[in-house]
Amino acid sequence: MAKQFLSGDEAFAYGIRLARPHVISAYPITPQTIVVEKLSEFVEDGSLKSEFIHVESEHSALSCAIGASSVGARAFTATSSQGLLYMAECLPYAAGGRFPIVMMNANRSTALPWNIYGDQRDSLSQLDSGWIQAYAENAQEALDLALLGYYIAENKAVSTPFMANLDGFVLTHTYEVVDVPSQEQADEFLPLFETENKMSLEKPKNLAFSAGPDTNSIFKYKEHIGILNAKSVIAEAEGKFEAIFGRKYTGLTENYQTEDADYILITLGSISGLVREIVDKLRKNGEKVGLLKIRYMRPFPNEEIAQAVKNAKAVAVLEKDISFGNEGAVYTNVNSALQKAEINIPSSNYIGGLGGKNISPQEIEDIFAEIKSGISDIKFLGIGGV
Amino acid sequence: MKPFLREKVPVNFEDVPDTTSFEAGYLVTKNAGWRNVRPVIDTAKCVGCLNCYLYCPDGVIFKKDGKVAIDYDFCKGCGICKKICKVQAIELEAEK
16 A cells, blocks of 8 residues: 555546556546546556547447446446536436446536536436445545445446545545555455456347336336445445455444434535534534534435434534525435434535535534524525625 | 247346346347238349348348348338339238
């Protein structure tokens, strides 16, 4: 293992090099560009032996990856924002075809107004596309998700594409010290991609066929079971990961000071780091507050959330997303988890960080102060000239 | 080569594949039920130019023992082959 000073994008590219995909097809888009640049450099200097396909669009990028995966190749692509939306048609193709592609998405706002900065409306709008969705908090987790992603996606019981999300700029462009594992360690963790989907003259296959009303529900149900199977495979993957690399991950969620907490803030992605600091600060003042970080939006951690908040007096969800005309998508999912577990406590939604708007420490303190009121509310941060 | 066609498409949970890459023809069965007219080739007139093969939207024209033939399991009876045939070797007959 070697320590390097890397941005989130670079860290992810190093993780992908360790995973040794056969095919990389990608189209550059801010703030994902560095991943594509870095990987093309790796291919150029010979340190990564992959077929690097320069495509003309994101739609083609994922289509290429699907084609490669369908005949047995390990495939990678990356995108962001409008690029993700442009490839949206192909997302359910990859998921329905059960092609274990890994994709990095740099979370970025969607137009209009045009904006290149970070929020999570791009990926959260694609929750129903059938992909596993993970959210990294830092560059180290980003690199690790590249390896974990293939391990989880390629498990036969899962066979589901994996989307690793990094907050645009906050993660993709900021630098930190990252442990880069050796190739030997990575090979020990991640076995070669074994699939029945091989181009074969002896056993020719019908690829990406249609299925009418009589069998379609069965295909969709099996797809659903596949992504649910990821829950146990994520645990298995993280166990093996810790044994080899010494870094521990905590499954679909990560709890911080939630055990005796009266008030819990639920969030995802890089903002979790700031919330953790505020929890520490408020704890020093004797306030029983905690953080629940969602690491995976699909499969959704219904049981984990219910278990973590069952003794709390109130919760709030802080997210960089709004499902216009309703509320944040994460909030909707969290409330469903609470309702199913018959947990009836006030639950508020804070929508912040849209279009890269900074979320300040004071705003997080204010959220903790407000949720004590016992009122459930949906509020936008950053609209009052903060 | 035409894949093996089952009488019925498997619809039981266990028999439906887990992925959409599977043995060719597994979930396919005859699909020509709504054909009102069937194209019939007069092999004496047919010169084997295969223009019908190029234009057939369902890809059901093939060669059998050196002669042009039609796969009635999938032909929808659209009649394009009759229109495109330069030697009028194809006639449409009403399905009974």
